[in-house]
Amino acid sequence: MSYTKATELNGSGRITEIQSFEAEQTLVCAASGSKTEVAVLLLDAENLQINTETEKFLTTVCTCPIQIKIAFANWCSMGKIDVELHGRGYDLIHVPVGKDNADGKMIAFGSSIHERYPKAREVLVCSSDKVMTNLCNHLRQHGLTVYQVSQQGEDITVLNSYTGQLVTRSNNAVPEIPDISQFILQIKELVKAEQKRAHSYWINLATISQNYKDKYKVSITQVAAKHLPGKKAREIFVNYPAEFVLHQIEPNAPVYITLFEIDHTKDVVTESAANSPSTSISTKLQLEQVLNNIVSKLTSKSPGSHININLVGGEFKQQYGKSITKQIKSLQLSGSFIKFLQSCTSFKLKQTPKGWEIAVK
Numbered sequence: 001m002s003y004t005k006a007t008e009l010n011g012s013g014r015i016t017e018i019q020s021f022e023a024e025q026t027l028v029c030a031a032s033g034s035k036t037e038v039a040v041l042l043l044d045a046e047n048l049q050i051n052t053e054t055e056k057f058l059t060t061v062c063t064c065p066i067q068i069k070i071a072f073a074n075w076c077s078m079g080k081i082d083v084e085l086h087g088r089g090y091d092l093i094h095v096p097v098g099k100d101n102a103d104g105k106m107i108a109f110g111s112s113i114h115e116r117y118p119k120a121r122e123v124l125v126c127s128s129d130k131v132m133t134n135l136c137n138h139l140r141q142h143g144l145t146v147y148q149v150s151q152q153g154e155d156i157t158v159l160n161s162y163t164g165q166l167v168t169r170s171n172n173a174v175p176e177i178p179d180i181s182q183f184i185l186q187i188k189e190l191v192k193a194e195q196k197r198a199h200s201y202w203i204n205l206a207t208i209s210q211n212y213k214d215k216y217k218v219s220i221t222q223v224a225a226k227h228l229p230g231k232k233a234r235e236i237f238v239n240y241p242a243e244f245v246l247h248q249i250e251p252n253a254p255v256y257i258t259l260f261e262i263d264h265t266k267d268v269v270t271e272s273a274a275n276s277p278s279t280s281i282s283t284k285l286q287l288e289q290v291l292n293n294i295v296s297k298l299t300s301k302s303p304g305s306h307i308n309i310n311l312v313g314g315e316f317k318q319q320y321g322k323s324i325t326k327q328i329k330s331l332q333l334s335g336s337f338i339k340f341l342q343s344c345t346s347f348k349l350k351q352t353p354k355g356w357e358i359a360v361k
Contacts, residue, residue: 001033032168037121039064043090043108044127044336045073045081046102048149052088053176054156057169070109072102092318094277104126107135124158125148136161148285177218177226183236184243186216188293191259199301201318202247202256202311205234243272247314249337253355258291283322284331291324292315295360304351313337 039062042341043050050058059066074097075082082092083166093109095101106127109116113123123139125132128150136146148159158167178186190211194203212295213219224233232256237244248255281287294315299305313324320327324337333340338356341347348359 004063030119037064038067038119039115039122039124040117040120041066041069042106042126043069043071043085043125044102044106044129045078045085045123047127047129048151050126050149051074054169055088057156058124058149058158061160061167062124062145064122064126068117068120074098079265081106096244097344100131103129103131104127107132109339110135111138113139114144121145126150128152136215177223178216180227183223183227184240187212187237188243188259190215191257195258197225200298200307200311201258202314203258205237205246205255205257208257209233222262231285244313245318247310247317249310256306257292258309258318260313281327281331285313287327287340288346290320291344292346292360294319295358299359304359306348306359308354309337309356309358310340312358 046198055066069088070092071090072095073081075092077097082159085300093105095105105195110123110125113120116306122145124147125136126141127151132145132148136148146161148161151155151225152158156169158169159165160167187208191203191209193209193358194211195201202286205285209220219233220236221233223235228235228239234246243260244254245258247258259299281344281349291312294312295307297305298307298311298315316324316327328335328340333344338349339360341349341356346361348361350357
């Protein structure tokens with residue numbers, strides 16, 4: 001009698017551990033109705049990682065479309081890899097903790113590929129473990145073309161067990177540049193994460209650039225070069241004002257970024273109106289009070305703490321639609337923004353390697 005066991009995963013919720021041949025057949029029902037020959041990809045995810053670029057490379061090696069992808073691992077110990085692979089169309093088979101459990105399950109499952117998938121003509125066995133050689137030989141004896149996919153150093157190698165042809169792909173190849181829509185979603189995700197971590201709406205663009213490069217192995221400059229040749233990297237954000245807002249208080253000052261969000265904008269408009277009934281500032285004292293409110297808001301989760309004055313300037317522009325320096329000039333006050341702040345009695349200022357910081361007294 002067949003049965004299944006539900007297992008909780010780190011990222012993708014639940015997955016079914018297949019306990020019998022009969023239950024495993026449920027994975028292949030859709031494939032059996034195919035009218036064309038297909039390729040099957042088997043992945044020992046504990047032994048080898050395949051990114052989207054490598055997967056695209058593998059489609060150029062085999063002659064049939066890769067329509068069935070199955071990965072084997074103890075997913076509870078694999079972080080969020082289960083989420084990524086599931087999103088890329090893999091069926092995930094869970095195995096108990098143990099050094100060779102993923103190997104054993106993949107061999108047992110793979111040895112009957114010709115029965116499970118009648119339309120399968122090619123099989124990609126993705127593992128650097130030499131124990132998979134027996135599986136490859138077994139599949140070849142049943143008339144299947146087998147590709148042994150393994151990793152050697154930084155390179156991915158593919159051996160056609162029928163022709164003996166060896167193909168190598170370097171992982172040092174030029175990284176994939178995302179399309180604009182995907183890039184925007186990636187940046188928004190990073191900005192939100194950094195906003196949550198820093199407890200601030202405005203985030204240094206240099207921080208986002210570094211985080212993006214660390215996570216996606218490609219720089220914002222490379223993305224901009226593809227989609228906006230000849231333009232600076234920051235122009236990619238300027239071109240999407242419905243998604244991003246940039247602020248730079250002075251030409252040589254750091255650039256800060258935040259997200260243009262409808263709900264947040266409504267809150268800002270409401271708060272701005274509450275702070276200034278006429279939405280205009282006509283005296284130095286009014287300006288000081290407005291800035292006091294802004295600093296208090298930006299440090300609400302840590303009252304009395306210091307923040308960079310660029311964040312204050314950015315929030316002021318977001319609320320009042322003009323830069324703080326223009327506001328100071330309109331009041332016919334001499335000096336820079338920092339000079340104005342130094343003349344106020346409500347603030348504490350300190351100079352740091354990253355610039356001036358401000359706190360409410």
